[in-house]
Amino acid sequence: MGRTTWFDEDGLKKGEWTAEEDRMLVAYISEYGLGDWRAMPKRAGLQRCGKSCRLRWLNYLRPGIKRGKFTPQEEEDIIKLHSVLGNRWAAIAKQMPNRTDNDIKNHWNSCLKKRLVRSGIDPMTHEPVVSVKATNSPTTSSPLLTPSSTSFSFSPTSSARLLNRLAAGISSRKHGLDRIKNVILSEPRQAVEENKLMISSKEDEEEEVNGCFMEIDDNLISTTSLDELLCEPYDLYQSDFYHETGHYDLYQSDFYHETDDQLDLFLEIHSFGQDLS
DNA sequence: AACCTTCGCAACCGCAAGGAT
DNA sequence: CATCCTTGCGGTTGCGAAGGT
Numbered sequence: 311m312g313r314t315t316w317f318d319e320d321g322l323k324k325g326e327w328t329a330e331e332d333r334m335l336v337a338y339i340s341e342y343g344l345g346d347w348r349a350m351p352k353r354a355g356l357q358r359c360g361k362s363c364r365l366r367w368l369n370y371l372r373p374g375i376k377r378g379k380f381t382p383q384e385e386e387d388i389i390k391l392h393s394v395l396g397n398r399w400a401a402i403a404k405q406m407p408n409r410t411d412n413d414i415k416n417h418w419n420s421c422l423k424k425r426l427v428r429s430g431i432d433p434m435t436h437e438p439v440v441s442v443k444a445t446n447s448p449t450t451s452s453p454l455l456t457p458s459s460t461s462f463s464f465s466p467t468s469s470a471r472l473l474n475r476l477a478a479g480i481s482s483r484k485h486g487l488d489r490i491k492n493v494i495l496s497e498p499r500q501a502v503e504e505n506k507l508m509i510s511s512k513e514d515e516e517e518e519v520n521g522c523f524m525e526i527d528d529n530l531i532s533t534t535s536l537d538e539l540l541c542e543p544y545d546l547y548q549s550d551f552y553h554e555t556g557h558y559d560l561y562q563s564d565f566y567h568e569t570d571d572q573l574d575l576f577l578e579i580h581s582f583g584q585d586l587s
Numbered sequence: 588a589a590c591c592t593t594c595g596c597a598a599c600c601g602c603a604a605g606g607a608t
Numbered sequence: 609c610a611t612c613c614t615t616g617c618g619g620t621t622g623c624g625a626a627g628g629t
Contacts (some may be wrong), residue, residue: 313598313599313621313622313623314622315595323621324598324599325597325598325599326597326598326623327597327598347614347615348613348614348615348616355627360614360615361600361614361615362598362601363598364615364616365598365599366597366598368616369597369598370597370598382620397619398617399617399618400616400617400618411617411618412596412597412598412618413596415618415619416595416596417595417596419595420594420595420596421594421595421620507591546626584595
């Protein structure tokens with residue numbers, strides 16, 4: 311299994327690694343250690359780019375990597391970590407030192423995600439799949455918004471989890487973080503009162519945010535209704551998040567071990583919620 | 588046996604952060 | 609302060625294997 315071998319315009323080899331190339335890379339790193347990935351291939355006698363060598367080493371050759379089938383315990387750990395960290399594979403891999411982020415990501419995408427869906431669990435929120443009441447015109451509804459008359463309520467736990475997902479969803483898309491955060495934090499009252507959220511982007515595309523799709527045009531600014539953009543958090547704005555910000559205490563105690571930007575962002579969103587209330 | 592579809596996984600690509608100059 | 613370079617990350621792709629028809 312593997313990709314066809316080919317050479318790019320700079321004469322660098324691409325595609326599947328041979329056993330001989332592996333041996334050369336391992337021999338070089340064993341003797342000289344890790345260092346300048348850019349210079350390494352030439353010094354090691356490899357016709358590869360540094361990026362390719364780094365990837366091969368980190369995902370395949372470095373010592374201590376566990377390969378093969380994931381155990382049920384590992385799968386459970388991944389699901390648990392994903393519910394907290396979202397698609398932050400590197401962060402998840404740090405909690406599972408013998409597995410690479412690539413391996414975890416592949417296993418999630420090819421197996422665990424589907425398994426959750428089959429079990430009626432939304433792999434994004436890790437909540438049981440329920441229909442969200444559509445409040446917008448049907449022509450603009452997101453493909454993930456299933457119009458239904460089923461009511462949708464939040465427990466404190468689900469509030470914390472969903473807001474956690476919101477923060478994770480935003481932070482995992484670095485290019486969107488500032489935009490979304492700025493809008494939310496700069497004019498929150500207006501955004502909520504008008505039931506609209508302004509999003510700017512350089513791309514002309516549909517972007518998925520927290521499981522919902524928003525349209526982004528090429529003049530940097532586009533608007534979309536808040537409930538379309540953040541369907542579940544929108545309900546939180548209208549209920550738990552908006553009126554009962556005490557639920558954040560739960561989140562913070564659940565999430566005390568997180569020390570990175572995600573927590574900062576979450577606290578900012580929390581502060582935003584308090585301002586609103 | 589031939590063809591088609593799905594699965595699993597290695598590897599690539601583009602982007603962003605952060606350090607060096 | 610601006611620019612360049614390196615590193616790291618997450619999303620996506622390509623392809624052989626396996627399974628189904």
